[in-house]
Amino acid sequence: DAKTTQPNSMESNEEEPVHLPCNHSTISGTDYIHWYRQLPSQGPEYVIHGLTSNVNNRMASLAIAEDRKSSTLILHRATLRDAAVYYCILKGNKFYFGSGTKLNVKP
């Protein structure tokens, strides 16, 4: 199963945009790119997913590289409640989670 690589941690200021990167160089043509986030002491929460085109929803935007070997989750205005671990996952035969990026939002 294809793997993803994310930075261990990132920091952002409140009210500023955040770009969370993910590399997935071994992605296959049928793998969807999913993003989940996990707030402290909670189960993961679905954020967004896409296949080839960029996607927007009320929570975030997903920018997918043309070769699909990388993607970026964009939080347009970070709030303190966005502090969480963000997981980038390739949804193919199984649903594997990596270690994710721990996002710290400073007031």
Place this chain on the structure above:
Amino acid sequence: GAGVSQSPSNKVTEKGKDVELRCDPISGHTALYWYRQRLGQGLEFLIYFQGNSAPDKSGLPSDRFSAERTGESVSTLTIQRTQQEDSAVYLCASSLIEGWGYGYTFGSGTRLTVV
């Protein structure tokens, strides 16, 4: 129900005892996953159910672990002869249908502590 429900939310057990963890998926969800999350770590895949198909058990760490699901409803994860390394949060997730474009809804997990 409105979400995925897991019980108990916390379980403390003595080493060597058996435990049973329960997951109630969202009604109508055919796909169901179990994951284990050790403190400070990512999610580790355990087992996957899809409708009436044979489950994918490839993530179960040992034969002490087993899981069942009755049709498209409740699933139970059983750990026999618990060990201290089994201490973790056990998470369940379900989806309306297994498909690569569908997202999953997670429960809040069962925190298992083996003493």
